[in-house]
Amino acid sequence: MTIKPYDLIVCDLDGTLLDQHKRLSEFTIRTIKCITSFVPVILATARAPRDIEAYMEQLELTGPIICYNGAMVYSFKDKLPLVTFDLELEACMALVHDLRHQTFVSNILVEQQNQFWVDSMDEDVQMWVDMGCEPHAIGYPTSFFDKKISKIMAKGDCEQIIRHVYQHYDGLRHMYSDSKRTWVEFIHCDAGKERALEWLLGDMGISKEKTIAFGDADNDLPLLQTAGCGVAMGNAADEVKQFADLVIGTNEDSSVARYLDHIFKLEMGVE
Incomplete structure (x- = not known):
């Protein structure tokens, strides 16, 4: 029973x-x-x-x-x-602009209201496209950022990315969503x-x-x-x-x- x-x-x-x-x-x-x-x-x-x-x-x-x-x-x-539990738009734009100029970052992804932007195409993004998940916007500058942000993901030397973000930005927490740890994501500290x-x-x-x-x-x-x-x-x-x-x-x-x-x-x- x-x-x-x-x-x-x-x-x-x-x-x-x-x-x-x-x-x-x-x-x-x-x-x-x-x-x-x-x-x-x-x-x-x-x-x-x-x-x-x-x-x-x-x-x-x-x-x-x-x-x-x-x-x-x-x-x-x-x-x-x-x-x-959204990230503030202005802070996100500042973080994205900052990360784009760091040599230890190879790509950035931003999720907003069930849509996503990537800074550039790479093998991971192409794999997502092949699976039917195409970015809603690519490249910078962009008009994509017009609402509060759900999360920011950065690809590269993840440990260095984490140290840099915590040194210069407040109100965030990081996590990995896969075992490869090629991307690190940042969400609101209360999320x-x-x-x-x-x-x-x-x-x-x-x-x-x-x-x-x-x-x-x-x-x-x-x-x-x-x-x-x-x-x-x-x-x-x-x-x-x-x-x-x-x-x-x-x-x-x-x-x-x-x-x-x-x-x-x-x-x-x-x-």
């Missing part, structure tokens, strides 16, 4: 719910579809809303999404932000997946003790520590595993779905 040990499930995408080819397994899709009939599932990712839509549709999810590493909670149904979760818990009237969260990367650790139960993937960074409540299998084995099937007693059968 199905049981309900948690009232909310929060799950990272890349390296957690998705396999190395950025795909959802059929078992994961079936399991999430089953469980959402009585427990809400929220995706929490560094991605922009536009980069999550296909997965939301596959999983038949209609609730909010934690985007931009927690700098935005987005309503998938209404296609509007519910809450944002984060854990802050977005706290906002959602208040809005939904759910206690954190009744929340379970899954993740694999450094940017997931505060989320796992905020939830009542924080679950690290077998492929997670060592620090994430160390501070998680438990560790399960890898993202290649549909491990999130298998664990949910187990603790909720869904009896989904074998994959």
